Amino acid sequence: MAILILLTTQLRAWSQGEPPYITLLQGDSIYVGNSIALQDTVFYDVLLKPTIEKTLSVYNIISLRINEFDTKVIPDSFQVHVKVRIYYADSANAQDSIDEKTLTVTYNKFSTYEGKAILRLRGAHWVQVKVLEVTADYATLSAVLPVVELENRMVINRDFYMDEEDDAITTISKDTTTLEDCQELKVYWTPSQVAEMYDLEWTFIDSSAINAGWYNTGGVKDPVKIFRNNASRVRISSDQYLIPLLYDGKGALYYRVRAVQEKENGEILYTVWSDLGDHRFTGHETNLNWQATTTFAEEGKRKSVVQYFDGSLRGRQTVTRDNTTKTTLVAETLYDKQGRPVIQVLPAPTLSQLIAYTPLFNVEDETKEYHKGVYDTLSGSSQYCSQTSVPFSPASGAANYYSASNPAAEEKEFQYIPESNGYAFVQT
Structure with missing residues (x-):
């Protein structure tokens, strides 16, 4: 034996x-x-x-x-x-x-x-x-x-043995309960016994293009047209995935999945794609100016970075989230009265897993914005070299994270976070 x-x-x-x-x-x-x-x-x-x-x-x-x-x-x-x-x-x-x-x-x-x-x-x-x-x-x-x-x-x-037709995944489903927590759509399917990996593909199409029928063939949505340009694809071993909904305006997210095998000689085998799944979406932060960048790694790992701009298109807040630690980080830039960036706030995690603009994240007190009057105002020439900015309130934001007020300060991995004394920023 x-x-x-x-x-x-x-x-x-x-x-x-x-x-x-x-x-x-x-x-x-x-x-x-x-x-x-x-x-x-x-x-x-x-x-x-x-x-x-x-x-x-x-x-x-x-x-x-x-x-x-x-x-x-x-x-x-x-x-x-x-x-x-x-x-x-x-x-x-x-x-x-x-x-x-x-x-x-x-x-x-x-x-x-x-x-x-x-x-x-x-x-x-x-x-x-x-x-x-x-x-x-x-x-x-x-x-x-x-x-x-x-x-x-x-x-x-x-x-x-894998047959491209008989072993294909027929249906891909969605779970919308994840939208409220992290604004990501969970899609899932029945695992295939013969699959080693899965290719998951998705794309977003604006509602005006959908209504115009540009992606139809014979009055029916055509996957070839839908995924021809600007589609995202990950190869994963799991039978579920969270798709980030970082798209502007009204439209629909279309997605599909197929089983994949990799042979010892390196040959890749695929089944046909599943039926088309879709989810209607009204847009991310439609009242704000923003730009999103998502970087992917193996096994569907990714990091999304969203930068929010004011009316003059100056970057105000940058929000970063990855799907491994599921931690959301917020960093801010503050400007002087001439519109020059003078304060760079240290990135700090939030309690929320949601990618969104966070108003009043770094504040002077619990309810008051950290405004130019506390970091770019002098009462006279005698203060040119002596005036300093007031500290952030430890009630929230970076000053809270880099302080003893951090709710997780007693946990092992957080015990050595330095104390900022409210000055969790660099000023020039």
Whole structure:
């Protein structure tokens, strides 16, 4: 049988493929006689198995680990030993077992320790792990088991046969509940068993062009015309995505999706596109002057930057948001009475995930705009070299973020943010 066994304390990164199969025993469920089993559901499904073109790898990982994210109090040092017997079935469905193996994890508050032990197999489509013995050193089992986990994991990388018509995604749906929080439209579809990735494409068309029928063929919306120019496309592994609605004026967002496979030789296979989805939109900040730039990276990662201008087309506020941290940053520029930029405010995050102009973000007090009278007004020539601007109010904006008034000031990652004393800006 093509089964490879290796006991180690480190885990390698496996090739990307379909989601792994995982079963888990935690805490008191790790006792003598208990077991965890899992199987490759595609391999054992009479309808799905014929769709497998080639199985590239099957890795089985049995691990014992300390859950270091658990908040339970544990002894300063201990060892846990779990003796297991492993039963498995290979690609020929021949069943066998492996001699008893002992997985050991250690913990020491004052030095390095091995918090994970791993046993690897290769080529098994069904695996059962049976607990034969559980012991602990330097502490009682009842004190340490609550933070110990025994996991049975199967990671499979394989190719499926894909037909461009039969395996196509037919319908793409939308969820508008995300619009209020972040002004992004959630689109989603039923995952395809044979797809490794998905191409999602969208574009926005002005209502005047829609009403004129410029994108119709025979009175019906024509995807070829709709996506011919100025469309955006991302290749993602997820079966959902949030599309930012940074478009001016009334119109409609059109979107579609298709399944994608990449073969070992680099060949890319596609299905046909799904049916067309659409969403009507009335425009972003239609009463303001603004310009949006969105930069994309792999897996649909993106950053959107929107700059808002006043009536003289001077940049007043820049709002930035990425779809990884989902954090919205606001930076502002203040001008003197001659229209020259004299104050650059440090960027600061907001509590909102929405990309929008934020009035009264940096203020003199809680309700009063930081106006030219407090940073560009002198009462006489004697103040030419001595007059300074008044600080921002710590009630909001950058002065709030760079101060002890920050609501997150006690959280670990925010404890070392410097104190601005209200001067969270550069003045020239």
